[in-house]
Amino acid sequence: MKRVSLDLEPVPPFRLDLTAWVLRRRPDNLFDRWDGKAYRRILVTDDGKPFEVTVTQIGTPTVPRLRVSIHGEKPNEKMKRQAVAALERLLGINLRLDGFYRMANRDEKLKPVAKQFRGFKPPRLHSYFETLVNAISCQQLTLTMGIRLVNSLVERYGLAFQSDDGVFHAFPRPQDLANADLDELRAMKFSYQKARYITGIAQSIAQGELNLDVIAALDDADAIERLCDLKGIGRWTAEYFLLRGLGRTHIFPADDVGARNHLERWLGLPEKLNYETTHQAIEPWKDYGGLIYFHLLLKSLSEKEIIV
Known part of the structure; x- marks a missing residue:
């Protein structure tokens, strides 16, 4: 090496x-x-x-x-x-957030958060396939449990590399998961449905039946509609894909319960948000909904003293 x-x-x-x-x-x-x-x-x-x-x-x-x-x-x-x-x-290293920072400087609510986390860039997950696998794994689970499920996939099916400090694995490619055994995935704590969804998408990509690049070229509404035609993909997963996979930083995945909780606390709202009221709440920053989403994630990690 x-x-x-x-x-x-x-x-x-x-x-x-x-x-x-x-x-x-x-x-x-x-x-x-x-x-x-x-x-x-x-x-x-x-x-x-x-x-x-x-x-x-x-x-x-x-x-x-x-x-x-x-x-x-x-x-x-x-x-x-x-x-x-x-x-x-x-790592989003070529992205410019000048417009966001100009807006934040004029907004008394957003300004402190933007200042605290100035220098963050909105990342995109490594591939469209990886984005869908992450989203499906995290459906109806806490983020921590979802990440642990993804870890199990990576360690079982990802190609191994001997690093200086141990053996680590790449994220599995579609061909790595296309023939994954459903019972084995069930033993790894995936539900039967999630196992079927992930292997089904992997098979479709590996066999050339599904081209996510085609979906990436669509506008928001058409991309969401096309994604929701796939088994296992609903509105939250589709919006997550647009933000974390396609880098459309105006998208706030409003069905994300954790993100809604962060938003409620940040805005000091007395009532729980739903999909519609979440969009109403972020209306002042609608062009940067995804950046609000990411800043609230950082704020949550900071409050837990995971980052300083």
Whole structure:
């Protein structure tokens, strides 16, 4: 195994720690790893060889620079390009949030939260397939339990890589899960329905019957309609896909009970929100609903002293 390194310059401001936590969501996450200094993930080349990327921030939030280390078998320029493309998506390093910050500076409610977490960038999960698997796994569960289910998939079906500090796994590809045994998934605490949904989508992609790139090209309403035609996909999962998979940062997944709870506490609302009233509540910031969603996640993690 060999290492190569390169530097990336994110659009400022940028904080790797905050961005990694929005990507991880919970400390239990084993596939998007963060040790307080470095973000690590296992990726897979087109010909099926796993490799590890390690990212550290060596610049300041206002003049950011990232040092990227690639560890794998015979790292080459193609592997470098793949790593950079993945990190641009995973860490949102090329995104500009100038409009959001201008709005936040004029908004007394939003300004303190935006200031506290300035430098976070909205990440996207590594692939459309990974986004759907995450969403289905987390349906009707706490986020912690959902992440643990995803961990079990990664450790059982993801390609393994021997890192300096242990064996870690890449997120399973569609072909890795297409023939997964339903009874085995049930033993891993997946419901029978979730197991069928995940393997069904994996099979459809692996066999060329489902192309999520086609859905990605649709507008919001058409994309949601097309996604909801798939077994196991409802409105929450579809909106989650638009935000976390497609990077449509105006989307606030209003069926997300945890997010609604965060919103209720932040706004000091006396009554519980539903789908419609959630949209009414975020109306002042509707162009940035997904950024509100992510900032409230960071606020919750901060209140739990998971991040500082």
